[in-house]
Amino acid sequence: MALETDAVSALIRDVVDFPQTGVVFKDITPLLADERAFGACVEALADSFDGAAVDKVVGIEARGFIVAAPVALRMGAGFVPVRKAGKLPWRVERETYALEYGTDVLEIHADAIAPGERVLVIDDVLATGGTASAVTRLAGRLGSEVVGFGCIIELGFLGGRSRLDGVPAVSLVSYP
Numbered sequence: 001m002a003l004e005t006d007a008v009s010a011l012i013r014d015v016v017d018f019p020q021t022g023v024v025f026k027d028i029t030p031l032l033a034d035e036r037a038f039g040a041c042v043e044a045l046a047d048s049f050d051g052a053a054v055d056k057v058v059g060i061e062a063r064g065f066i067v068a069a070p071v072a073l074r075m076g077a078g079f080v081p082v083r084k085a086g087k088l089p090w091r092v093e094r095e096t097y098a099l100e101y102g103t104d105v106l107e108i109h110a111d112a113i114a115p116g117e118r119v120l121v122i123d124d125v126l127a128t129g130g131t132a133s134a135v136t137r138l139a140g141r142l143g144s145e146v147v148g149f150g151c152i153i154e155l156g157f158l159g160g161r162s163r164l165d166g167v168p169a170v171s172l173v174s175y176p
């Protein structure tokens with residue numbers, strides 16, 4: 001069944017000047033609260049990478065976890081968390097990155113993905129692409145291949161797709 005994009009975008013709320021002046025924040029909490037629309041997004045993302053032989057789905061703290069974990073289960077793939085600095089208990093690989101409203105540090109467990117495994121990265125939003133490209137570098141350091149990137153919302157005017165180094169990217173609702 002085709003995703004009803006208009007119904008999904010009607011459940012995304014614009015919050016002006018959050019978390020800082022000049023940013024229009026895309027709030028997905030109304031979408032998450034609608035099980036039909038949320039489920040349709042999960043299904044659409046999983047279906048988009050159906051033939052990609054994905055071993056692991058990587059999700060990014062915090063909002064990315066909400067989307068990536070159900071996508072992983074639906075695809076029959078394992079889930080791997082990428083977390084903000086200092087949250088993971090085991091040995092980590094680390095990347096500093098910039099995003100629309102600041103800089104941050106992301107970490108992944110050094111043994112979370114086996115060399116050669118095929119990885120799908122799932123997040124809620126693609127904005128500048130800083131987060132997605134940092135995660136791609138982390139996965140690459142573990143010797144895995146990033147075969148796709150999927151998200152609910154793409155802020156096209158911030159150009160994030162161009163930072164994905166040709167990794168096939170799918171977004172469900174795009175703001176050009």
Ligand SMILES: O=P(O)(O)OC[C@H]1O[C@H](OP(=O)(O)OP(=O)(O)O)[C@H](O)[C@@H]1O
Nearest residue numbers: 061062063099100126127128129130131
């Ligand atoms: O393409 P970018 O410019 O990197 O922005 C996209 C990222 O920004 C948001 O995360 P944020 O760091 O705000 O964290 P949160 O999920 O904890 O709210 C969003 O969930 C993406 O991960």
Ligand SMILES: Nc1ncnc2[nH]cnc12
Nearest residue numbers: 023024025026100125127
């Ligand atoms: N404008 C925005 N809204 C929601 N999440 C974001 N992550 C980066 N930019 C964002």
